[in-house]
């Protein structure tokens with residue numbers, strides 16, 4: 001008897017991880033990715049111990065490979081735009097002993113390609129250039145249709161297609177809901193990876209640094225011994241589409257000049273230097289979406305995972321980590337199938353009848369936590385950037401210093417986040 005086919009939409013973070021888990025449980029996942037050839041994909045990500053723990057379950061090598069390729073985070077530094085410290089913490093240095101995994105700044109492309117290669121090594125089919133357009137649920141199967149006019153039939157479908165998920169749109173439409181485009185948060189980011197300005201940053205070079213200015217925020221963290229990933233967030237009235245296209249030389253210089261003008265005179269030299277030496281500067285709008293109720297995360301044969309279920313603005317650095325937590329929980333609920341065993345047929349029919357319940361328990365477990373974090377990310381974005389004028393900035397800075405003043409309370413706050421999902 002052949003293994004049940006699981007259609008997985010999206011080969012970003014959640015898609016390949018779900019596929020790898022399910023293959024090991026006796027299913028036949030097929031991953032569909034709209035991009036023709038996965039490659040250069042944005043700048044970087046901060047993987048936290050909660051996400052790293054899930055990656056570690058796939059194979060101990062991925063976690064050690066990430067740690068040898070990238071740089072473990074050892075501190076958090078918060079300061080004014082001119083470099084006056086508001087808070088300085090070595091908490092991340094304790095993560096490996098406390099949570100078995102570090103916080104790690106990584107290049108997004110590296111993670112995407114590594115996960116894709118793990119799929120290929122495990123014999124999992126990856127169909128690139130397949131963009132989901134439609135889903136049709138039957139009593140015994142689900143049919144996905146793609147923009148190349150091809151379709152695929154599976155036992156169930158997992159939508160891991162990110163903030164603009166077509167799986168989410170199709171599932172909501174099945175429930176009679178027509179959702180619009182993602183909501184522009186009114187903030188844009190310009191980001192790059194630059195050679196670390198060692199003398200200007202000093203010991204802060206291995207920390208995540210946040211600089212708070214007047215209506216502008218900058219963040220930087222190491223992604224290797226020599227390089228630092230950075231991003232500047234600014235308010236912007238006009239919606240800027242999310243794009244990871246790398247700017248040409250003229251556009252790069254235009255962005256550099258604009259940032260230099262905007263930050264010069266207010267920001268300390270380390271930030272200006274990061275912008276000055278960047279080999280490329282990405283620019284994109286920040287979006288999120290209206291929160292879904294847990295019963296909107298699934299249907300009879302489809303379920304959403306990661307950004308497709310709970311898209312977030314990036315200010316908390318938890319989007320990918322929460323996508324990984326989703327994978328862990330959904331995988332825990334899906335039963336293992338042992339081929340060639342006497343009860344195989346029976347376990348298959350159990351899955352058929354139990355799918356809806358599995359999806360419901362997963363969604364009810366995950367929705368409250370992710371909804372809270374999406375709201376917190378939105379709040380942080382506003383605190384960082386929307387504050388303008390000296391008095392409001394002074395108050396904002398005082399509240400940041402107060403939030404970090406008690407190391408025990410800070411550690412407890414992080415513990416709520418990082419002790420999950422196991």
Ligand SMILES: Cc1cc2nc3c(=O)[nH]c(=O)nc-3n(C[C@H](O)[C@H](O)[C@H](O)COP(=O)(O)OP(=O)(O)OC[C@H]3O[C@@H](n4cnc5c(N)ncnc54)[C@H](O)[C@@H]3O)c2cc1C
Pocket residue numbers: 009010011012013014015032033034035044045046047130131132133160161162163164165166167189305306307308312313314316317318319320321322323
């Ligand atoms: C600037 C920025 C910085 C961030 N920094 C962090 C961070 O430091 N830490 C963190 O944890 N998170 C961060 N995030 C969030 C994080 O990137 C996302 O939460 C995470 O990538 C979600 O994973 P996912 O698998 O759900 O979706 P994605 O990684 O977005 O993957 C979705 C995949 O689906 C594909 N796809 C889309 N539509 C279709 C379709 N119709 N058919 C087939 N395939 C499709 C896409 O091409 C993509 O490959 C950041 C986000 C941004 C924008």
